[in-house]
Amino acid sequence: MSKTLRQPTLVLNRNWQPVNIASVARALILVWNDQARVVEPVNYQLYAWNDWASLDPGPDEPFIQAVSTRLRVPEVITLNRFDRLPTANVAFNRRNLFKRDRQTCQYCGTQPAADELTIDHIVPRAQGGLSSWTNCVLACVKCNHRKADRTPDQARMRLKHPPVQPGWNPGYWRHTRRIDSWQKFVSDAYWNSELEQ
Ligand SMILES: [Zn+2]
Secondary structure, three states: OOHHHHOEEEEEOOOOOEEEEEEHHHHHHHHHOOOEEEEOOOOOOEEOHHHHHOOOOOOOOOEEEOOOOEEEOOOEEEEOOOOOOOOOOOOOOHHHHHHHOOOOOOOOOOOOOHHHEEEEEOOOHHHOOOOOOOOEEEEEHHHHHHHOOOOHHHHOOOOOOOOOOOOOOOOHHHHOOOOHHHHHOOOHHHHHOOOOO
16 A cells, blocks of 8 residues: 555544544545545535545645546545444454553453463353454463463453454554644644543
8 A cells, every 4th residue: 555545534523523543545435435525624625525536636735646537635534424433444463452452461450571461262262262353352371371261251250341343443543643734623632631442
């Protein structure tokens, strides 16, 4: 994917409250699917796909070179129907699981070094448990040994948080570059408050 398509776009809900940050690629797909419209930060004008695609990028503006046209890069979009970003396909992999669980053992709450954390199947594979967002959590070596091939109930252990499928790319939000035009939509307090999943 090109660098431009990976740039961040601010996502607002129907009430123009920021709910997320998506890549430009994902933002354009949402607009293409009529799930969102592009917001022009200068005058707050809204653009559906056809209107947006018919605009010519200015000389200093980033653009995407499509087959026969240049597409302006959206900095802000607003969702048409949803108050949250439709669930993205966040890859189920070790790195994202570590981010979701904040490198914390979900049974005892310790934060050991990464190589002392294991991926625990809540319902063990031996009992038919799947490798999925909702059946896997991080567990320290000690808790994993203690739990062994049992469910938490069987092992009399308790999860700190219910394992959920993340609706966005974990960790992307806090580390992403912010774009000047977002200031109009987002207060400082907003950036600094704790996020709930
Ligand atoms: Zn533990």
